[in-house]
């Protein structure tokens with residue numbers, strides 16, 4: 001190893017001939033002897049959105065403390081008193097010089113949106129409007145409430161809000177402030193794709209129209225691409241050291257990240273490239289049907305919400321992607337398949353054993369991860385279970401931790417493992433991407449696909465991250481309608497038809513990046529956007 005990493009080399013299978021140049025210099029901050037060290041800082045720019053792309057535990061919060069003036073970075077000299085003069089000296093002549101001068105003069109104020117919005121009701125008692133009222137520093141709050149669709153919940157106690165509602169309230173509360181620097185730590189968890197795009201547009205307007213500096217951490221790459229002007233890649237060894245690169249254009253930054261190789265830095269951050277397919281997968285020879293189901297309908301109470309389902313077939317060992325807004329009836333359908341809910345019309349002559357991973361994970365018990373997982377499967381600890389479930393989800397290091405001290409991403413990986421470890425006919429995963437970083441999304445995708453193939457298991461994955469759905473799904477089931485009022489579930493379709501159906505509803509088209517073939521959201525009204533809409537190809541260009 002190069003002598004920096006605590007455990008094994010994070011760049012597996014990669015020869016490290018020389019230390020990356022960043023690591024040959026002193027860090028920006030080191031917490032203590034042998035403690036975490038941060039190399040490099042992001043550059044907030046007024047009038048623009050700066051993104052950071054990289055794993056958790058890599059020093060983003062540390063960097064933001066420094067940029068907000070809440071901590072003077074010690075430049076690695078943790079036993080001496082740190083001063084802004086020294087920091088300024090280090091950054092003289094760089095893009096950060098002006099910014100650091102302003103921090104030193106205490107001229108930078110900050111607003112931040114926390115990563116885990118689920119915690120907000122624990123810290124704030126009261127109804128939504130109480131939380132929002134104090135934040136209206138620019139007279140923009142009403143507009144945010146309207147455009148983010150928060151109006152229906154303004155009088156509701158915060159502890160009754162769903163994750164998606166809390167996320168939108170937290171975004172409005174942060175953006176409504178009048179500050180110089182806004183830090184948004186993940187904007188997409190629990191939001192459906194329409195809400196993600198709206199949030200991205202509002203953030204861009206905040207930066208451009210109000211000349212504010214906005215820094216975002218985001219793992220949904222289609223949204224990050226739409227949102228950011230410049231991008232810093234963060235890499236390193238979580239918990240040991242983190243490197244924040246110089247800014248790149250958002251397009252190059254994401255491409256290099258997917259390739260696993262940073263060209264300016266001459267640094268490989270992953271052995272393999274993450275690949276997308278420009279063409280729809282060819283119609284595969286289908287395996288045996290798992291179930292055939294007829295048209296169904298179901299309504300709750302006096303018809304406050306009703307769902308119509310078009311009949312169809314689900315095949316064994318396929319991964320069926322499920323897309324559509326929140327509150328449209330996706331879990332209602334899963335409950336009908338499980339036999340725990342009777343349809344009003346249509347009859348189901350089967351009852352599937354369903355293993356279900358809910359969207360909001362509540363496994364906060366004072367119990368160790370290994371004890372929890374071994375209570376679910378007898379295979380726990382076998383080499384087979386480790387290869388198929390634990391290793392791809394990187395559970396090794398957290399087995400001995402307690403469920404209630406896990407971070408959001410760790411909890412998500414345990415919940416996916418728990419679901420896949422059950423013995424079931426159908427595995428339903430609701431938003432497995434939430435709080436996973438990009439690397440973990442790719443690993444979870446591989447774990448889920450592999451599991452379906454090796455176990456003849458049928459998996460339904462509900463997710464709003466288009467890249468994750470693209471990498472995961474064999475076919476798509478599209479839900480549309482009016483959330484909380486009426487839902488319609490289409491019959492499962494091939495990817496091309498499904499994407500066209502879904503995206504035409506949202507009025508969003510994607511083009512392909514020439515180099516990596518990854519999908520990128522088109523600007524509304526651009527030539528490509530209009531051309532693709534005319535030809536009805538919203539996702540696959542040929």
Ligand code: ADP
Nearest residue numbers: 031035036056057058059060061062063239240
């Ligand atoms: P991120 O925001 O990217 O998840 P953080 O900046 O919060 O990362 O933390 C990076 C690393 O620094 C973590 O391993 C964390 O344990 C460590 N760390 C954070 N604060 C302190 C501190 N005050 N003393 C020692 N280590 C710390």
Ligand code: ADP
Nearest residue numbers: 300301305325326327328329330331332484485
């Ligand atoms: P999704 O899984 O797509 O988010 P759900 O199937 O959970 O949607 O819910 C669809 C709608 O039905 C929502 O408006 C929800 O509030 C409502 N709903 C869900 N379960 C019940 C129930 N048991 N009684 C009344 N309304 C319900």
